Amino acid sequence: MKIESVDFFYLAMPEVTLEADGSQDALLVRVQAGGHVGYGECEAAPLPSIAAFVCPQSHGACQPVSASVLGRSLDDPRDIAAIAADVAYNSMDVLQAAHTFSGIEMALWDILGKARGEPVWKLLGYTGNHAKTPYASLLFGDDAQQTLARARDAMARGFAAVKFGWGPIGRGSAADDAAHFMAAREAIGPDGVLLVDVGQIFVDDVARAAERLQALEAARVTWLEEPFHASALEEYAALSRRCASVRLAGGEGAHNFSMARHLIDYGGIGYVQIDCGRIGGIGPAKQVADHAVAKGVTYVNHTFTSHLALSASLQPFAGLADHRICEYPAAPKALAVELTGNHIERDASGQVRAPDAPGLGITVDAQTVRRYQLDTELRVAGRTLYRSPAFEA
Amino acid sequence: MKIESVDFFYLAMPEVTLEADGSQDALLVRVQAGGHVGYGECEAAPLPSIAAFVCPQSHGACQPVSASVLGRSLDDPRDIAAIAADVAYNSMDVLQAAHTFSGIEMALWDILGKARGEPVWKLLGYTGNHAKTPYASLLFGDDAQQTLARARDAMARGFAAVKFGWGPIGRGSAADDAAHFMAAREAIGPDGVLLVDVGQIFVDDVARAAERLQALEAARVTWLEEPFHASALEEYAALSRRCASVRLAGGEGAHNFSMARHLIDYGGIGYVQIDCGRIGGIGPAKQVADHAVAKGVTYVNHTFTSHLALSASLQPFAGLADHRICEYPAAPKALAVELTGNHIERDASGQVRAPDAPGLGITVDAQTVRRYQLDTELRVAGRTLYRSPAFEA
Numbered sequence: 001m002k003i004e005s006v007d008f009f010y011l012a013m014p015e016v017t018l019e020a021d022g023s024q025d026a027l028l029v030r031v032q033a034g035g036h037v038g039y040g041e042c043e044a045a046p047l048p049s050i051a052a053f054v055c056p057q058s059h060g061a062c063q064p065v066s067a068s069v070l071g072r073s074l075d076d077p078r079d080i081a082a083i084a085a086d087v088a089y090n091s092m093d094v095l096q097a098a099h100t101f102s103g104i105e106m107a108l109w110d111i112l113g114k115a116r117g118e119p120v121w122k123l124l125g126y127t128g129n130h131a132k133t134p135y136a137s138l139l140f141g142d143d144a145q146q147t148l149a150r151a152r153d154a155m156a157r158g159f160a161a162v163k164f165g166w167g168p169i170g171r172g173s174a175a176d177d178a179a180h181f182m183a184a185r186e187a188i189g190p191d192g193v194l195l196v197d198v199g200q201i202f203v204d205d206v207a208r209a210a211e212r213l214q215a216l217e218a219a220r221v222t223w224l225e226e227p228f229h230a231s232a233l234e235e236y237a238a239l240s241r242r243c244a245s246v247r248l249a250g251g252e253g254a255h256n257f258s259m260a261r262h263l264i265d266y267g268g269i270g271y272v273q274i275d276c277g278r279i280g281g282i283g284p285a286k287q288v289a290d291h292a293v294a295k296g297v298t299y300v301n302h303t304f305t306s307h308l309a310l311s312a313s314l315q316p317f318a319g320l321a322d323h324r325i326c327e328y329p330a331a332p333k334a335l336a337v338e339l340t341g342n343h344i345e346r347d348a349s350g351q352v353r354a355p356d357a358p359g360l361g362i363t364v365d366a367q368t369v370r371r372y373q374l375d376t377e378l379r380v381a382g383r384t385l386y387r388s389p390a391f392e393a
Numbered sequence: 394m395k396i397e398s399v400d401f402f403y404l405a406m407p408e409v410t411l412e413a414d415g416s417q418d419a420l421l422v423r424v425q426a427g428g429h430v431g432y433g434e435c436e437a438a439p440l441p442s443i444a445a446f447v448c449p450q451s452h453g454a455c456q457p458v459s460a461s462v463l464g465r466s467l468d469d470p471r472d473i474a475a476i477a478a479d480v481a482y483n484s485m486d487v488l489q490a491a492h493t494f495s496g497i498e499m500a501l502w503d504i505l506g507k508a509r510g511e512p513v514w515k516l517l518g519y520t521g522n523h524a525k526t527p528y529a530s531l532l533f534g535d536d537a538q539q540t541l542a543r544a545r546d547a548m549a550r551g552f553a554a555v556k557f558g559w560g561p562i563g564r565g566s567a568a569d570d571a572a573h574f575m576a577a578r579e580a581i582g583p584d585g586v587l588l589v590d591v592g593q594i595f596v597d598d599v600a601r602a603a604e605r606l607q608a609l610e611a612a613r614v615t616w617l618e619e620p621f622h623a624s625a626l627e628e629y630a631a632l633s634r635r636c637a638s639v640r641l642a643g644g645e646g647a648h649n650f651s652m653a654r655h656l657i658d659y660g661g662i663g664y665v666q667i668d669c670g671r672i673g674g675i676g677p678a679k680q681v682a683d684h685a686v687a688k689g690v691t692y693v694n695h696t697f698t699s700h701l702a703l704s705a706s707l708q709p710f711a712g713l714a715d716h717r718i719c720e721y722p723a724a725p726k727a728l729a730v731e732l733t734g735n736h737i738e739r740d741a742s743g744q745v746r747a748p749d750a751p752g753l754g755i756t757v758d759a760q761t762v763r764r765y766q767l768d769t770e771l772r773v774a775g776r777t778l779y780r781s782p783a784f785e786a
Contacts, residue, residue: 010773012449016449016450016451016452017452017453018450018452018453018456019452019453020452020453020454022451022452022455024451024452025451025452044455044486044487044488045444045445045448045451045455045457045487045488045489046448046449046451047445047447047448047449047771047778048441048442048445048448048487048488049441050444051438051440051441051443051444051771052438052440052441052489054440055439055440055441056405056409056439056440056767057409057411058409058415058417058418058439059409059410059411059412059413059414059415059417059418060410060412060413060559061413061592062415062437062438063411064438085596088622089593089596092593092622092623092646093415093436093437093438093646093671094437094438094441095438095441095488095489095491095492095648095671096441096445096488096489098488099488166453199454203478229485229649229651230485231649231651231652231655232651233651233655234658253485253486255488256622256624258622258624258625258626259624261627262626262655262659265627266655266659278486278488374449374773375772375773375774375775376772376773376774377770377771377772378440378444378770378771378772379768379769379770379771379772380440380768380769381767381768381769385440
């Protein structure tokens with residue numbers, strides 16, 4: 001097969017607020033090759049990501065992503081790796097390129113799986129597709145009572161694991177934060193899995209992060225996620241040395257395999273969280289999963305958008321029976337729900353699995369794409385480099 | 394002062410080829426605050442960089458760079474650091490943001506220096522402005538004879554140091570490469586400083602890179618630059634342990650302080666090369682210089698474009714007397730030469746220094762901007778988010 005076309009669809013909710021909810025817009029990617037259509041989703045700012053695909057070349061190491069993708073052969077997983085290597089090299093100086101390519105790469109696996117009639121996790125070399133325990137990803141309430149109410153609601157919806165993130169944590173005192181952690185534990189009961197995500201709030205301040213450790217451990221929090229900015233390896237390492245029962249988690253900001261590897265090898269994290277929509281797709285995510293297994297670290301997906309992204313993010317660790325926790329978007333915006341024609345539902349025991357259907361096993365809803373699509377145009381020197389394509393069912 | 398406006402000017406040569414020459418286009422940034430005008434230059438793909446400034450917000454951690462810059466106070470270097478921290482946090486998920494902000498940050502220093510009547514290196518805390526030995530940055534020839542001729546030409550133009558990069562190195566045999574290294578040494582004589590840049594050609598293959606070490610050391614090459622991709626810390630470390638006299642150099646791909654720090658702390662490089670147009674500007678570059686001093690590593694600028702970028706890149710190590718080697722664009726395209734009204738000329742002894750004039754000390758040529766500007770327009774959902782601004786003298 002040859003890669004014939006790559007199309008980007010910029011979708012957004014009518015109103016996009018500053019809340020920490022990544023499902024308010026979406027950058028859907030459609031790739032066509034050999035009569036097959038594959039889909040992927042960049043977890044990225046849509047406009048710069050589209051620009052990185054169509055931009056004029058600046059020099060040999062600053063070429064648009066399109067230069068390394070269009071017209072290429074696609075018959076084997078090695079072809080995907082070869083294209084990825086060319087993107088990394090030819091677009092070395094286009095910082096946004098990894099985010100742009102992430103959605104394309106997913107779509108290439110989707111096509112290859114459809115062409116072979118096999119789910120992507122099989123193409124990755126896995127023989128089993130193991131059930132995962134989804135956690136509800138929620139935002140901390142404005143106060144501890146609101147956090148408690150949100151946790152109770154998640155338990156009522158059948159979740160056995162809950163992650164709270166962002167909100168007021170790290171902005172006030174350690175005692176304020178402790179009240180949120182204890183409220184969440186109270187709501188989910190002694191057996192529920194409780195996870196905390198602070199969204200880089202401590203930047204590089206180990207002491208301020210460490211002030212929260214005692215309360216996190218008293219509330220039996222399994223992991224503390226992203227205490228620092230994505231590259232703060234020394235700070236991760238320093239904080240991890242001060243943890244007794246709680247482990248550090250991070251990796252969603254990784255835009256290549258090496259960044260995630262360094263959080264494991266130098267940062268001392270216990271859970272590595274990979275967003276296939278940022279790290280360059282499913283291939284580098286699988287590399288991280290292999291490295292995590294070798295290092296005794298647990299792999300977890302990072303997914304806050306649609307079930308297309310969820311399917312892609314489940315593939316890299318579908319075959320790992322002992323890596324059970326899985327991020328599951330618990331309250332996405334309508335756009336993210338309606339984007340896919342089918343969904344990865346929880347089974348009777350509350351577990352989820354990657355689809356067993358060919359490719360990523362997720363269909364895209366044409367009406368949703370048309371309803372939420374933003375008309376977008378990029379022009380340079382009299383040439384239209386990009387104009388929103390029409391989406392046919 | 395308040396930051397009143399930020400304007401991007403996308404300039405390009407009439408023809409932009411795939412040669413490894415970053416001076417074929419330019420993204421000039423003009424900032425206005427308190428009646429002062431400052432300039433900076435992103436060493437980046439122009440279209441995605443502009444898009445990252447104007448894009449619609451996706452969520453709280455995926456805001457356009459403009460959200461953290463426009464309307465901000467600018468009275469002190471700490472204001473620049475505060476703006477930089479907000480860009481890193483509010484645009485956490487806009488991968489391109491660091492490249493976009495780099496040119497803005499330079500312009501903020503330029504304004505602050507002009508307002509105070511002091512060169513930027515003084516604002517950075519340096520008391521001296523030390524001479525640097527510029528090296529001519531050249532591309533390897535197609536064969537060893539062409540490399541020899543180019544080296545002779547550079548010596549004839551008065552350079553005491555020459556760096557060869559890219560071209561055929563690493564694409565053929567180690568013996569082919571050795572012939573280039575020896576030809577360059579022959580041309581520059583026993584006293585010339587010889588540097589080699591292989592532009593990530595070995596990706597992550599330590600063995601292939603190591604095959605060149607003997608010839609590099611026989612040709613008395615001072616540094617081997619960028620053998621691997623920018624995040625390949627383990628490979629840098631493994632190769633550095635096999636070096637006898639030659640040292641590794643890297644860092645131009647760093648888009649934050651941490652990345653450069655990790656090349657020093659984990660990668661074992663001997664020379665850290667920072668492009669202020671990529672790392673987020675002059676502030677994080679100065680942080681790298683401080684860290685380099687503490688670790689016994691030599692700081693070097695990375696500059697392949699205009700003398701505006703050169704001035705910005707000299708500031709972070711202007712005060713370091715022992716860090717003497719300096720990248721000096723030896724054969725830039727006309728656009729990069731004509732962009733500035735004045736230039737950082739070599740003195741009688743062939744040395745260069747950062748300007749002693751206020752700010753960055755470089756003027757921008759209005760005619761050049763108008764001559765090379767590419768008419769650019771970005772539209773989303775019926776709104777024009779960006780249209781090439783006019784440049785008044």
